[in-house]
Amino acid sequence: MQELLANAKDFLTVVNLLLVALVFPAIRFIRTSVHANLELQKTIKELRDELHLLRNILFDIADGDTIKKHLKRKHESRVA
Numbered sequence: 001m002q003e004l005l006a007n008a009k010d011f012l013t014v015v016n017l018l019l020v021a022l023v024f025p026a027i028r029f030i031r032t033s034v035h036a037n038l039e040l041q042k043t044i045k046e047l048r049d050e051l052h053l054l055r056n057i058l059f060d061i062a063d064g065d066t067i068k069k070h071l072k073r074k075h076e077s078r079v080a
Contacts, residue, residue: 059067 062070
């Protein structure tokens with residue numbers, strides 16, 4: 001019986017070390033990655049909103065000929 005308890009204690013010690021060395025850092029890494037991805041998505045959305053606002057301001061300032069010239073240049077670069 002003592003030998004069985006000693007073997008169980010050794011096994012539980014190994015399992016505990018594996019948890020501390022592998023599982024807990026993996027959980028922390030996954031949690032940090034998810035948080036970073038959410039922050040990145042938020043930042044990308046904010047940048048898209050700002051870019052849309054800047055485009056609207058530019059088109060309000062620019063005259064029609066300038067806008068047509070840039071749209072034509074953009075279309076030509078996509079076709080080429």
